Amino acid sequence: QVELVESGGGLVQAGGSLRLSCAASGYIYVDYAMGWFRQTPGKEREFVASISLNGVETYYSNSVKGRFTISRDSAAHTAFLQMNSLKPEDTATYYCAADPDSITQAPTAVFWGQGTQVTVSS
Numbered sequence: 001q002v003e004l005v006e007s008g009g010g011l012v013q014a015g016g017s018l019r020l021s022c023a024a025s026g027y028i029y030v031d032y033a034m035g036w037f038r039q040t041p042g043k044e045r046e047f048v049a050s051i052s053l054n055g056v057e058t059y060y061s062n063s064v065k066g067r068f069t070i071s072r073d074s075a076a077h078t079a080f081l082q083m084n085s086l087k088p089e090d091t092a093t094y095y096c097a098a099d100p101d102s103i104t105q106a107p108t109a110v111f112w113g114q115g116t117q118v119t120v121s122s
Helices: none
Strands: 002-007 010-013 018-026 033-039 046-051 058-060 068-073 078-083 092-099 116-121
Touching (some): 002 092, 018 033, 018 092, 033 068, 033 078, 046 068, 046 078
Parallel strands (some): 010 116
Antiparallel strands (some): 002 018, 018 078, 033 046, 033 092, 046 058, 068 078, 092 116
8 A cells, every 4th residue: 555645835926937846655665656637626636647667758747748847756655846937727637546557537536635736926
């Protein structure tokens, strides 16, 4: 079992930046692909970004490409999402995900965090 804990959310003005962190604990003796999804009330959970097991490959949704950067510190079992040039439409609850294989754009990852709220004011 793997527990994921997100942090770093908050309120920011449009154009600002936030950095989300996702710390993994529990059965962390193997590496996991990790990713970020987001969700607003009444909508489905949406893929944001993912990073491969070895940290080499990254993927982004078109809506965040060029503004967000995903990274990981495997030694610290932590993933990050640097969010720049934030827009009001980025407002959502952001969830961290981990999977022993890969993170797909569908929210089918094995492990999930509880989420952290990001609010971007105009």
